[in-house]
Amino acid sequence: MFAAATSFFARSAISQSYNIGGGPSPSPGSRSSTPGPQNPVSGTSSFGSSFSSSVVIGLWKIQSATHKVTNKRVSVWTFDKRGPDMERLGPAAKERTLEVLKGEASALSRLRHPSILEMVEPLEETRNELIFATEPIIASLELCIPGAGKSASLVELDEVEIQKGILQVCKGLSFLHSSAQLIHSNLCPESIIINQSGDWKIAGLGLTIPLLQPNGSATRWEFPTFDGRVPSYIQRYFDYMAPEYALDEVLNTSSDLYSLGCVIYAVHCKGSPPFKTHGSLSGLRDNAGRPAPGLERLDRDLQALLRSLITRHPSGRPTPSTLPSLPFFSSLPISTLNFLDRTTFTAKTREEKVSFMKGLTRVLDKFSDGLKTRKILPSLLEEMKDTHLLPYILPNVFNISSSLSSAQFATMVLPSLKPLFGIKEPPNNMLTLLENLPMLQTKTDKTVFKTEVLPLVYHALESEHAVVQETALKMVPDLCETVDYAEVQGVLFPRVARVCTKTRILSVKIATLVTFLSMVKTLDQSNLTQKLVPLLSNIRTKEPAVMMATLSVHEAMGFKVDREAVANLVLPQLWAMSIGPLLNLDQFQRFMSVIKKLGERVEKEHIQLLRDSQRLEDRSATVNDGGVNVASFAGTVDFESLVGKVSTPGLPQQNGATGGTPSWEDDVWGSIFNEFSNNTPTLPAAGPRSTKSLSPVSTPQISSRSFISSPPSNFSPAQRSQTNFSPLTPDLPLRANPSFSGSLSPSSPQVKMTQPLSAPSTSSTAPMAGMLSLQRTTPLTPTTSSPPLPPMIPMGGMLAPSPPKAWDSMPNKPSKNDWGDFDPLS
Known part of the structure; x- marks a missing residue:
């Protein structure tokens, strides 16, 4: 309980209010415990991203943290009073260390300037640690110097970044010297902090020297010493100390400019200062007044800058x-950044801002991607509040956004663009957004694009400016390829159709027709025939450009919809349009060409349909001189006949089972798959009553309206003379009945339909399923007084009984018993 209570009271308000990120404990910094440079080990990061692991700057351990309520991000600085660095120190050294560290935190809370590290949470002291919070940072400049041999370079600094950072430090020094009346006295790469936005901030203010005391008197000079038993972080670094401070015992604000010159030299020379003193005052005295070595390898303007700063005397x-007016800082990128600085840009006139935004597009390629993202983009997004500047700001925003990842774009840029998607004035805003619609689509998620970005196109289609509508219509074809079909059919197509019906501007009308042409391949046949065709028919203008654009849409539809729609909907409209009074010869011939092509398509497909229908009719029912040949599956198919035996036309074939007279069932498969032989059928001789079926015969050349008018050819002369066959009367309509049974005469064989009648089908079994089976129920006995066969006519290639009233008027009407189970009144 005592340990828990101790732990509770040892917790600070910062640790209770923030979620402090963890990570591997880094090694001490370059000057945390012993003099001389050491290689730091720190986490890696980049501008614009949160710092995920801790970093050590001097005696401070810095970790990223997030407020538990507001989610505000900060960097938490902590110093462990019980750490190994403090255990080696004596009481006086410990007290001096805590005094310097507390003074550094106190100065940060007291001094407020854009170039001074911003404190967010004031210093708190617990039993175990010192802790405070600042703005999010990445690292110190010491850890980011290019080629300094560190274990990890946290920031890639280019020349523009360095120039910008130096100017920011100059502003901070100007504030310290003139407003705060302080001398930093320990400016070095370790005391310059790079925040998450890439700005250089002055820190390490624990050793500042006030120019005046509280009573108004001048501050006395103190002899600089270096104690190896005390952490170097709380001592002045001799390698960056101005010679007049150590040798002339002078307190002058210009000493910080000498230190700044040493910092600039180290940044360009892989972290090495111009002179190494090794913590010795005599070494500083020996190097005083000497020119910095290796300047000839640097740029000419940089050489001039360093020679003006690294001097023996401050005058x-x-x-x-x-300092900013020197030629080293006169490059166009630096001038651009200076002009865009937030502290001065707001004071510029609108005309100056417009001119600047127009020229910025031409110089953006001179900046690194990181600098554009960290410095230029935030300033541009902040200025987007002025809608009159949007046409000039947006091109620069999209130029920079092209190098962003999808996640960066979604978090940094898209929230600022969302309010602009519905703003219709001035129209240049929408034009710029529409021109960059492909980038918006690639940088956003599919769902986000549909819900957040796509309304931009819908609002543009409703614009009163023709150029905005035409630009939006040009975007529609690509959208049809990428967005889902439901969005195209239910939302996009109706909005384009509304524009087409309402607009009175010729160019917009033509643009909608061009859009329809691209949407033909996306829309289904139902939308084309039920929505698009009526829409095109309502176009009343006779302008040749509109008519030719409409012709192109009809042509594309004519090869996608079915032939009935082409014949009934498309071709009539084309014929009506082709005789427009304003069309010239070439345009009329273009109409005729399309009409002929579509007409040939209709003709070809319809001929093929009729051929297929005729083939089905021929297979379902044919008539021969010797009788009616109808195929059926009513009987049992013999396996030998199915797989091997083929009936010889005109010759009797032995039944596989009994060897008797061949039956319909024995030849049903051969008749069907051999396209119904055209040979004359052979009927069995008259004899006892038999239930065998007639052999199937097919004669496609005979019309379906030809019927039996003479006895079969296999009848004997006596049978021919005694038999009276009457032709069928095709004048009376027949009535379809599922089963038909009728006798040729009271003493003649009866022919019975054992397969139900059905209409022709387009399935593969339709020819067989629709065939009739004739079955003899009585012997074919010749007679001289046989009444004529019942009147029958073909009906769609099928035979069907006639209506009852036709039979009522016939003499010698057959009785019910003669018809079997057929009821003419049913």
Whole structure:
């Protein structure tokens, strides 16, 4: 319980209010415990991303943290009072260390300037640690110097980044010297912090020297010493100390400019200062007045800058306010950044801002991607509040966004663009957004694009400006390829159709027709025939450009919809349009060409349909001189006949089972798959009553309206003379009945339909399923007084009984018993 209570009271308000990120404990910094440079080990990061692991700067351990309520991100600085660095120190050294660290935190809370590290949570002291929170940072400049031999370079600094950072430090020094009346006295790469936005901030203010005491008197000079038993972080770094401070015992704000010159030299020379003193005052005295070595390898303007700063006497050094005017800082990128600085850009007139935004597009390629993302983009997004500047700001925003990842774009840019998607004035805003619609689609998720970005196109289609509508219509074809079909059919197509019906501007009308042409391949036949065709028919203008654009849409539809729609909907409209009074010869011939092509398509497909229908009719029922040949599956198919035996036309064939007279069932498969032989059928001789079926015969050449008018050819002369066959009367309509049974005469064989009649089908079994089976129920006995056969006519290639009233008027009407189970009144 005592340990839990101790732990509770040892917790600070910062640790209770923030979620402090963890990570591997880093090694001490370059000057945390012993003099001389050491290689730091720190986490890696990049501008614009949260710092996920801890970093060590001097004696401070810095970790990223997030507020538990507001989600605000900060960097938490902690110092462990019980750490190994403090255990080696004596009481006086410990007290001096805590005094410097507390003074550093106190100065940060007291001094507020854009170039001074911003404190968010004030210093708190617990039993075990010192803790405070600042703005999110990445690392110190010492850890980011290019080629410094560190274990990891946290920031890729280019020349523009360095120039920008130096100017920011100059502003901070100007504030310290003029407003705060302080001398930093320990400016070095370790005391310059790079925040998450890439800005250089002054820190390490624990050793500042006030120019005046509280009573108004001048501050006395103190002899600089270096104690190896005390952490180097709380001592002035001799390698960056101005010679007049150590040798002339002078307190001058210009000493910080000498230190700044050493910092600039180290940044360009892989972290090495111009002179190494090794913590010795005599070494500083020996190097005083000597020119910095290796300057000839640097740029000419940089050489001039360093020679003006690294001098023996302070009188010739520039001040923080005059330093930016030197040629080294006169490059176009630096001038651009200076103009865009938030502290001065807001004071510019609108005309100056417009001119700047127009020229910025041409110089953006001179900046690194990181600098554009960290410095330029945030300033542009902030200025987007002025809608009159949007046409000039947006091109620069999209130029920078092209190098962003989808996640960066979604978090940094898209929230600022969303309010603009519904703003219709000025129209240049929408034009710029529409021109960059492909980028918006690639940088956003599919769902986000549909819900957040696609309304931009819908609002543009409703615009009163023709150029905006035409630009939006040009975007529609690509959208049809990428968005889902439901969105195209239910939302996009109706909105384009509304524009087409309402607009009175010729160019917009033509643009909608061009859009319809691209949408033909996406829309289904139902939308084309039920929505698009009526829409095109309502176009009343006779302008040749509109008519030719409409012709192209009809042509594309004519090869996608079915032939009935082409014949009934498309071709009539084309014929009506082709005789427009304003069309010239070439345009009329173009109409005729399309009409002929579509007409040939209809003709070809319809001929093929009729051929297929005729083939089905021929297979379902044919008539021969010798009788009616109808195929059926009513009987049992013999396996030998199915797989091997083929009946010989005109010759009797032995039944596989009994060897008797061949039956319909024995030849049903051969008749069907051999396209119904055209040979004359052979009927069995008259004899006892038999239930065998007639052999199937097919004669496609005989019309379906030809019927039996003479006895079969296999009848004997006596049978021919005694038999009276009457032709069928095709004048009376027949009535379909599922089963038909009728006798040729009271003493003649009866023919019975054992397969139900059905209409022709297009399935593969339709020819067989629709065939009739004739079955003899009585012997074919010749007679001289046989009444004529019942009147029958073909009906769609099928035989069907006639209506009852036709039979009532016939003499010698057959009785019910003669018809078997057929009821003419049913």
